[in-house]
Amino acid sequence: MEPTNQIDINGWHLNTAYVVNFDLIPAEVRVEFGGETIASSSKTRVMYELGHAPIYYFPRSDVELSLLELSDHSTYCPYKGHASYWSVRTEVRSKENVIWCYENPHQEVARIGGHMGLYWGLMDAWFEDGIVVDGPRDIPGRIDTTNQLKALFPELAAQWHPTRNSGSQPYEFSAESNELVWWQDDIGSEWCARIRDRVLEVTKLRADGDATPYG
Structure with missing residues (x-):
């Protein structure tokens, strides 16, 4: 994702072969931070994007918004659009700018609208169907940081x-x-x-x- 002080170029106009997959995870996914469940959903999706590690996205309705605080931080991705960020605050601790959302994504990836992404390594624990997992799913053949x-x-x-x-x-x-x-x-x-x-x-x-x- 590029800083917003750069020219907002739509990358799809330059590279129509770019890849952004947004696949449904066949499991109930839950994430914890600071002793609280930040998100839990059976409709979580994993984004596979050319040149990037997999990222989990939750439907906004399945994120505990009462624990979030909208930040003034934002970024721009040529292939997804402008991202707004939220900080997480619990009674135990807080973390700045760890959740984001493309509220008005580019038309080519309109399906990611209404979903919130979370930095995997900045959360305390992730679960799939109640089992602790130590990293996002990396399906063989999908785009990741190693095959670009x-x-x-x-x-x-x-x-x-x-x-x-x-x-x-x-x-x-x-x-x-x-x-x-x-x-x-x-x-x-x-x-x-x-x-x-x-x-x-x-x-x-x-x-x-x-x-x-x-x-």
Whole structure:
């Protein structure tokens, strides 16, 4: 999520292949903080977003709003929109800006409206069907922080042009993307090439359709 003092660009206009999945979790999810249940729901969703770790989102109606205090902090994500933040306050302790909501999300992700996200590591405990869990579900094959271009091919990410890609970053693309972007090498040479073509060059794979960038 980008600070709000930057230009509010809609990332979908630049990268239509970006991925934001919003899947229903088949379990009753509950989260505790400061001796209180902050949220509990059978309709919790997990967001899988290109370049980001999975995040759990609760329907706003299933969050204990009486324990929250609206903050003046906000952020902007090119793919989701403006986020408002809440701090959590219980009798035991409090934490600033740990819950957020995209109250008017971009049309491409309108389904996330009305849901509140929580920072996993800043809560005390998470439960699925009454069992303590130590991390969000990471379904094989879903987008996460390990399978985007910057993570898989850091040498290519280092050549991402710093100014000519309309503010987009290498973590926003998969290694198989056909997006045409600008590159710049160590000596300042600039050129345009598709991400997948660059990956195929690096991995020396044939580009005839019977191989993927992952071998």
